């Protein structure tokens with residue numbers, strides 16, 4: 197790593213083989229439904245240029261991004277992939293969507309009106325309980341009452357999104373599935389019977405009933421299992437390392453970091469590591485985080501600062517400046533780091549900063 201990123205303070209290693217394995221495992225679970233990959237937010241923070249080609253080689257042919265801009269970046273990487281843009285045609289973005297052959301997900305009647313003149317295909321999102329994106333009940337009724345609103349509309353996919361798939365036992369799951377099936381039936385006279393998609397990562401785990409024609413896998417591809425039902429079900433993809441800048445031996449009573457929130461109890465050796473909240477390492481890990489040097493756990497002491505974090509390295513006498521400390525990885529799954537930080541794996545991964553060296557390794 198030191199040779200691959202000699203000047204970096206933090207390195208994000210992307211295990212290509214693990215990513216491809218996770219794709220294939222999800223695809224096997226969802227089959228015969230197609231498994232699309234969600235690569236919004238720069239491939240969940242891992243770097244779209246690193247993850248998208250790996251997913252393509254693993255057999256993925258359909259991708260979802262949040263914004264047209266992300267779709268344009270993905271188009272440069274994958275010339276022939278099907279790319280859906282979840283936010284739809286925002287005002288002023290129709291030309292860019294057309295130019296890069298992106299398919300918007302139409303979320304409301306105005307978006308349908310803006311898109312259908314192009315004659316190009318799109319997806320249609322119907323809301324079944326998220327109240328976030330998609331045609332609501334009144335818009336669905338209006339579309340049925342005035343079917344001319346769908347003239348020239350080519351719907352390649354009809355989709356909805358689960359609100360509670362992380363809780364397998366939640367009643368919302370079955371309710372949303374039933375609502376989605378009912379809306380598909382009702383809208384058939386207007387949009388026909390295009391392929392349907394409902395499940396995200398945890399939706400795939402809910403079972404075959406939820407897979408329909410296509411699933412949209414996101415976080416599980418990147419190694420997290422947010423339901424927590426089967427820790428380690430997916431292989432870890434992202435490994436975060438920070439580099440030791442300085443070591444010091446301190447006496448009992450010495451205070452550590454901003455706010456002096458930690459005081460060492462016994463003589464200790466402290467390691468200052470070149471990673472901080474500006475790199476997306478959560479500040480909420482202050483006095484709660486942990487790092488690993490090889491097999492040795494090192495408690496995070498004091499506050500995480502912008503560019504630096506301090507670990508108690510008393511247990512690692514061999515540690516030297518320039519060595520790397522594992523912050524997310526085999527010893528510290530992203531779900532465990534997120535739990536310590538009081539957040540979710542999605543936020544931990546997508547915040548990983550642009551200053552980190554992103555290094556892919558392994559074959560896919």
Ligand SMILES: *Cc1c(COP(=O)(O)O)cnc(C)c1O
Nearest residue numbers: 234357396397412413414415416
């Ligand atoms: C982000 C997103 C997904 C992927 O969800 P995961 O929980 O990461 O698998 C799927 N569908 C939609 C509409 C999304 O916004």
